[in-house]
Amino acid sequence: MAGQPRLTVALTFDHDAISSEVDQGHGPVLRSRGQFGPRVGVPRVLALLERERISATWFVPGHTIATFPASVAAIVAGGHELGCHAWAHEDLAEHPDDERAIIERSFAALSAAAGIAPTGFRAPYWSLGPRTLEHVADLGFRYDSSLMADDVHPYRVPVDERHDRAVSDLGRPGPLVEIPISWALDDWPQFEPGPRGVGPMSAPSKVLEIWAGELRYAWEHEPGGVLTITMHPEAIGRGHRLAMLEEFIGIARSLDGVVFERLDQVVGRWLAGDASPPAPR
Numbered sequence: 001m002a003g004q005p006r007l008t009v010a011l012t013f014d015h016d017a018i019s020s021e022v023d024q025g026h027g028p029v030l031r032s033r034g035q036f037g038p039r040v041g042v043p044r045v046l047a048l049l050e051r052e053r054i055s056a057t058w059f060v061p062g063h064t065i066a067t068f069p070a071s072v073a074a075i076v077a078g079g080h081e082l083g084c085h086a087w088a089h090e091d092l093a094e095h096p097d098d099e100r101a102i103i104e105r106s107f108a109a110l111s112a113a114a115g116i117a118p119t120g121f122r123a124p125y126w127s128l129g130p131r132t133l134e135h136v137a138d139l140g141f142r143y144d145s146s147l148m149a150d151d152v153h154p155y156r157v158p159v160d161e162r163h164d165r166a167v168s169d170l171g172r173p174g175p176l177v178e179i180p181i182s183w184a185l186d187d188w189p190q191f192e193p194g195p196r197g198v199g200p201m202s203a204p205s206k207v208l209e210i211w212a213g214e215l216r217y218a219w220e221h222e223p224g225g226v227l228t229i230t231m232h233p234e235a236i237g238r239g240h241r242l243a244m245l246e247e248f249i250g251i252a253r254s255l256d257g258v259v260f261e262r263l264d265q266v267v268g269r270w271l272a273g274d275a276s277p278p279a280p281r
């Protein structure tokens with residue numbers, strides 16, 4: 001563990017803006033909720049990250065880059081990483097024939113916006129088709145952040161899995177690194193109601209209890225782990241929730257040996273010490 005932080009916290013933001021509402025044909029009200037992201041949420045989040053001197057990872061659909069270029073430029077100017085999140089926030093499991101083209105188009109837009117090719121991918125809705133991650137690896141990405149087989153330890157996305165009701169073959173380690181995620185560490189299902197306001201809208205104290213509980217457990221029991229938090233500017237950018245994020249950052253900072261990093265930095269460090277390189281073909 002020499003040279004490794006005791007625990008890394010990765011703050012990640014899915015800058016969906018209005019992409020999923022447009023993709024799903026929602027009307028002006030839900031589109032306006034999405035617009036709160038670039039209009040209010042992103043500037044507030046960027047100001048907080050600058051005050052705290054934290055670099056973060058932002059997964060940005062191509063539609064957001066094309067529609068809100070100034071918002072994405074401000075993120076790049078803040079020293080943050082851009083990752084791929086499809087084009088119009090498509091559910092890629094429903095696009096088996098054109099998912100590769102969707103990812104390629106997004107890759108090109110991200111490369112132009114950031115001046116550097118993206119290395120990370122996160123599936124919209126954390127929904128993957130059977131071949132999505134094969135395309136992602138083929139297109140040169142180094143990591144995915146859509147799976148849940150671990151909580152704080154990166155691992156290799158398996159290839160050649162075969163699943164049958166009799167028995168499953170779990171395959172072998174592939175080229176992509178997985179940075180695992182969880183709905184428990186995602187602001188959206190905690191905070192955001194569905195259409196007509198029906199849904200959770202948790203108090204931030206409840207979400208802080210969950211996030212800080214995961215943080216303290218990983219710090220105590222899983223040295224070298226990476227706690228990845230997923231947020232959306234239109235959700236976390238509300239005042240009472242942003243105050244909670246600031247409190248969470250303070251709790252993390254109060255623990256010895258906690259650092260904040262972008263996922264590309266986490267993956268570079270993990271690959272340097274990887275004990276399970278992909279099996280040769």
Ligand SMILES: [Zn+2]
Binds near residue numbers: 014016085089124125
């Ligand atoms: Zn998203």
